[in-house]
Amino acid sequence: MEKIIQITAGRGPAECSWVVAQVLKRFLEETKMKGFKHIILHREKGNLNGTVQSVTIRLAGENLEAFLATWVGTIQWIGISTFRKYHKRKNWFIGVFELKQMQTLKLDNKDISFQTMRSTGPGGQNVNKVNSAVRAIHNTTGVQVVAMDSRSQHQNKKLAIARLKEKVNEVNLAQLKNSMIDEWENHMNLQRGNPIRVFKGTDFKHQEEKKGFKPKRQKLKNDLKQQKWDLQ
Incomplete structure (x- = not known):
């Protein structure tokens, strides 16, 4: 199984970029402990030393x-x-997102279908009578191109393959742009509040959340006792 994760400061200040750098260290430490393999695909440094604006893994x-x-x-x-010793703010937020995996299309000759047809336009009677034009179709995506530049069917086939490669590359580029748009939206849509993890202090100590219903039950008992005393 593979996943692509982005850790981002969004539009947060330098303090958030510093938090990204610290979270990245902790995150990679845990991935190693769990036995996961990782590759850093992209890292955008922050404006100050020791900070990271965004990283994709x-x-x-x-x-x-x-x-x-x-x-x-x-x-x-x-x-x-x-960075700002007398700054009043004490709560800083960053985001960890899972990105959609982008499947890069590869052009294999076995995935190409060819059709021959008569060329049209200038070029003499031979061009119009012989099936020298070639249509190349990428079976995976349905992308297709036509080449009729030459009187030679063989040459047109080469041209069609080259043009088809360009078209498939355009599809890959469009997917990459969409992925970049998703990343930018993650920067913009960073939610403050209801954190999945909380860290404290310059030593970046993880603050564990208390889970379970025991504290709630105890609180309910105390409330009932208080109500009993109020009724007396």
Whole structure:
């Protein structure tokens, strides 16, 4: 199983970029502990030393979904700014997102169908009588091109293959642009609040959340006792 993950500061200030750098360290440490393989596909440095604005990582391994369920979402850091000592803000947020995998199309000759037909336009009687024009069709995508530049069917076939490669590359480029748009939307749509993980202090200590119903039951008991005293 493979997943592509993006850790981003969004439009946050330098403090958020610093948090991205710290989260990246923790994230990679955990991936190694879990035995996952990783490749950093892209890293955008922040404006200040030791900061990262955004990083994109490809992960591979078993049970990735369970692991990422504890990371994907908003990450909160509670601490004093490392760049602005007297800044009042103490809560900083970044985002961890899963990106859609982009499948790059590859042009293989076995995936191409050819059709021959008569050429049209100037070129003499031979051009119009012989099936020298070639249509090349990429069976995977349905993309097709026509070449009728030459009187030679063989030459037109070569031209058609070259043009088909250009068309398939255009499809890959369009997919890449869509992926970049998704990344940019992740920058813009970073949610503040309801964090999946919370870290505190300059040592970046992970603050574990207390789960379960025991605290809620105890609170309910205390409320009932208080109501009993109020009624007396």
